[in-house]
Amino acid sequence: MPFFHTRKQEKKVKVIFNNGLLFVESENGKQQAFPLEWFPKLLNASDAEREDWVQTDKGIHFNKLDLDITTS
Incomplete structure (x- = not known):
């Protein structure tokens, strides 16, 4: 079960x-x-x-895909 994260910013969630x-x-x-x-x-x-995602105030944004997933 792979765990993806980036080094650019500390995340408060796991994807x-x-x-x-x-x-x-x-x-x-x-x-x-x-x-x-x-x-x-x-x-x-x-x-x-x-792997290229950032946490937003409403969820997750996948940068290379220009895709937002709302989790809140």
Whole structure:
């Protein structure tokens, strides 16, 4: 189960891809799961594209894909 993060900024969430799902875990342990089929860009993305994300005030932004996922 790969764990992706960037060195550019400290993150307060974990982003994990496993079994066709995107898991976003907050620092308090709350976990949300999203089927990758909901996000075709993310489903078909390379590891490099999936690794390049930043945490926003509303969720996660995947920079190379120009994709936002709202988690709040």
